[in-house]
Amino acid sequence: MIDILNRELLHMEDKLKQKNITTKINVAINAVAHADPNSVRIVVHNFLTNAIKFSNRNGLIEISAWLEDDESVSFCLKDNGVGMRPEYLSTLFKSQVTSATGTENESGTGMGLLFCKDLIEKQKGKIWAKSALGRGTELCFMLPAGH
Template identity: 40%
Template structure:
């Protein structure tokens, strides 16, 4: 994804601690991050920024993929993670998608016992957050 980010001059910054560990399926976690980061790049204008971070909270780890892109209209947020979303939105450089990435993310997060949600303001960007519960 770094080539796509470079073509739009988007900075991707990770603030995930190097010694952070979670009990999770590596392939599923990589797919979740790949989809969320790809969407962040897709909906961020040239010269924008994507920030990836994490924090421990209430026996779980929260992962956040945040951008300063186009944001999402409040009336569209409720259908982002459902299969009845028939249309996809073009990215800032007319990038297209299948509309399946966020549904897959939701499925993979829930298989780990976690949740996924988004905070967004139209014209200001979005912050996708997902949790992975701690396992004893």
């Protein structure tokens, strides 16, 4: 998990610097998932892209991964950006959503998280989000643990 995360953070370094966003990483060494690495990479990339898009300048993105039990690994990415209304949050993984504009007019398609849901569920995992308007969003997934 840490290798994928580090690669994606390096890939997004310019965008993070552009908005002066700090990342705080807490990934357990034993957070290893039994899943297709490319699928996990796509989901992590999408989570990061969304967090940057909806973070304000000088924001913070907290990324954590841990062994939930012997059976599963959890990964969460939390920003302190604009957040979402409950009615918007409830549609995130159900269908294409109308993509909101980012804090500096970044655009999107509204398909990203729906695609992420499909990738995670194909790996026998689950995906979810929590958000509070004006306080940020937390995107998470859980996958079977690798041994």
